[in-house]
Amino acid sequence: MANDKREVILEVKNLKQHFKTGKKTVKAVDDVSFEIYKGETFGLVGESGSGKTTTGRSIIKLYNITDGEVFFKGKRTSVNPKSIQSRIKKLQVGITREVERKLSLVEELEQKIYDLRIARNAKVRDLKEEIELLKERKSNRKLNKINDKIEEIDSEMNQKIVKLEDRIIKVQEEIEQDKARNLNNSDLEKLIEELKTDLPKATLDNKVTEEFTMDLQMIFQDPMASLNPRMTVRNIIAEGLDISYKRKPRAERQKLAESYKEKREEKIEKLINIVGLDKEHLNRYPHEFSGGQRQRIGIARALITNPDFIIADEPISALDVSIQAQVVNLMNKLKDEFGLTYLFIAHDLSMVRFISDRLGVMHLGKLVEYGDADKIYNNPVHPYTKSLLSAIPLPDPDYEQGRRRIKYDKTYIAYNAGGYHEVSKDHFVLGTKEEVEAWKAE
Numbered sequence: 001m002a003n004d005k006r007e008v009i010l011e012v013k014n015l016k017q018h019f020k021t022g023k024k025t026v027k028a029v030d031d032v033s034f035e036i037y038k039g040e041t042f043g044l045v046g047e048s049g050s051g052k053t054t055t056g057r058s059i060i061k062l063y064n065i066t067d068g069e070v071f072f073k074g075k076r077t078s079v080n081p082k083s084i085q086s087r088i089k090k091l092q093v094g095i096t097r098e099v100e101r102k103l104s105l106v107e108e109l110e111q112k113i114y115d116l117r118i119a120r121n122a123k124v125r126d127l128k129e130e131i132e133l134l135k136e137r138k139s140n141r142k143l144n145k146i147n148d149k150i151e152e153i154d155s156e157m158n159q160k161i162v163k164l165e166d167r168i169i170k171v172q173e174e175i176e177q178d179k180a181r182n183l184n185n186s187d188l189e190k191l192i193e194e195l196k197t198d199l200p201k202a203t204l205d206n207k208v209t210e211e212f213t214m215d216l217q218m219i220f221q222d223p224m225a226s227l228n229p230r231m232t233v234r235n236i237i238a239e240g241l242d243i244s245y246k247r248k249p250r251a252e253r254q255k256l257a258e259s260y261k262e263k264r265e266e267k268i269e270k271l272i273n274i275v276g277l278d279k280e281h282l283n284r285y286p287h288e289f290s291g292g293q294r295q296r297i298g299i300a301r302a303l304i305t306n307p308d309f310i311i312a313d314e315p316i317s318a319l320d321v322s323i324q325a326q327v328v329n330l331m332n333k334l335k336d337e338f339g340l341t342y343l344f345i346a347h348d349l350s351m352v353r354f355i356s357d358r359l360g361v362m363h364l365g366k367l368v369e370y371g372d373a374d375k376i377y378n379n380p381v382h383p384y385t386k387s388l389l390s391a392i393p394l395p396d397p398d399y400e401q402g403r404r405r406i407k408y409d410k411t412y413i414a415y416n417a418g419g420y421h422e423v424s425k426d427h428f429v430l431g432t433k434e435e436v437e438a439w440k441a442e
């Protein structure tokens with residue numbers, strides 16, 4: 001599993017998703033970063049309200065993100081234009097400060113030149129008085145000596161002044177460069193426009209690009225709520241294809257019409273079989289199916305666009321335990337068959353543990369620990385992960401009798417300090433250095 005040549009398919013960088021509700025701001029996702037490799041199952045776990053769903057929805061662009069970036073197959077798919085703007089502003093403030101610092105350096109250097117001249121004048125004044133006396137005494141030899149001395153003082157001072165003036169010129173040039181770097185407002189607007197065109201348009205108006213919609217699909221927790229009750233299974237499954245077809249220009253659609261119908265039907269029939277249902281189910285409506293069957297329909301619907309990435313948000317939580325394993329097995333089979341990558345969101349760790357290659361543990365909008373799933377299960381470091389894992393029941397009566405949930409006191413954790421620390425290869429923990437060291441030693 002741990003292979004350095006793994007290809008990153010999804011990268012989430014400093015993702016923030018905050019919601020304003022009245023006066024309060026809910027930081028549903030707060031500065032979360034992680035990456036998912038092609039072909040793996042990345043389990044995102046945490047208790048209800050920790051921000052897992054919001055993370056998934058932000059990735060699939062159901063929200064305009066508050067801050068951060070998301071890259072899918074190396075292409076930036078999400079960035080908040082306001083956050084670009086604020087970053088540029090910060091840069092400008094930084095440059096302004098730098099200019100101020102340099103201006104005061106110039107002042108300092110000018111002061112030094114002034115001080116040198118004062119010191120020189122004081123010295124020379126005394127010598128000149130002496131000269132007047134010597135002139136009266138007509139002592140030419142001594143006179144010459146003092147004149148030489150004054151010349152010496154002057155040349156020494158001039159050398160110093162030349163050096164200082166050179167520095168001043170250099171700093172002034174730097175100030176000009178800084179000022180040129182500091183964009184005026186119209187340049188700023190231009191830069192933002194450039195950044196915008198650099199991104200898929202979807203990023204900014206929250207419409208989704210064609211490619212992205214096809215490549216990235218979602219499976220939801222409650223298939224009944226996510227399947228339109230008034231649509232037949234056939235049309236539900238075909239929805240992704242139909243949307244993309246309807247987006248095509250009319251002329252192209254007319255040309256394709258016949259072959260599209262055929263291909264569509266072919267694909268639907270193939271998929272209904274693949275997910276373990278029957279062709280004759282296609283004319284029925286969602287309410288005629290059991291929970292497990294409805295989830296199979298949801299899976300077929302996700303597969304119709306040939307995605308390579310699927311976000312499965314609690315896909316088995318609403319199902320009977322007996323059905324859960326069936327759906328998980330089906331998803332695993334499809335993963336191999338179609339070369340899929342999964343982001344598998346779940347609050348119940350007992351199943352995720354068996355299917356995840358890598359894992360992220362969320363708590364209060366933060367990703368507190370992530371990386372290789374085995375490492376995290378066998379050697380959890382963050383106190384929240386330890387507590388969460390201790391809550392998983394095991395099919396072992398002796399263990400169960402002694403099992404106690406490890407208490408977790410979040411007040412001890414400095415969530416806003418520190419960053420991610422790699423405690424072993426592909427195993428990252430959020431905290432300050434001291435915290436992580438202490439947790440490791442526990």
Ligand SMILES: Nc1ncnc2c1ncn2[C@@H]1O[C@H](COP(=O)(O)OP(=O)(O)OP(=O)(O)O)[C@@H](O)[C@H]1O
Binds near residue numbers: 026055
């Ligand atoms: N649209 C929204 N407006 C305001 N607050 C929201 C919104 N969506 C989510 N939240 C809040 O953000 C926090 C994280 O919610 P989220 O649904 O992402 O958590 P979760 O870990 O997926 O939990 P669950 O398993 O219960 O769905 C919660 O406090 C929730 O109330």
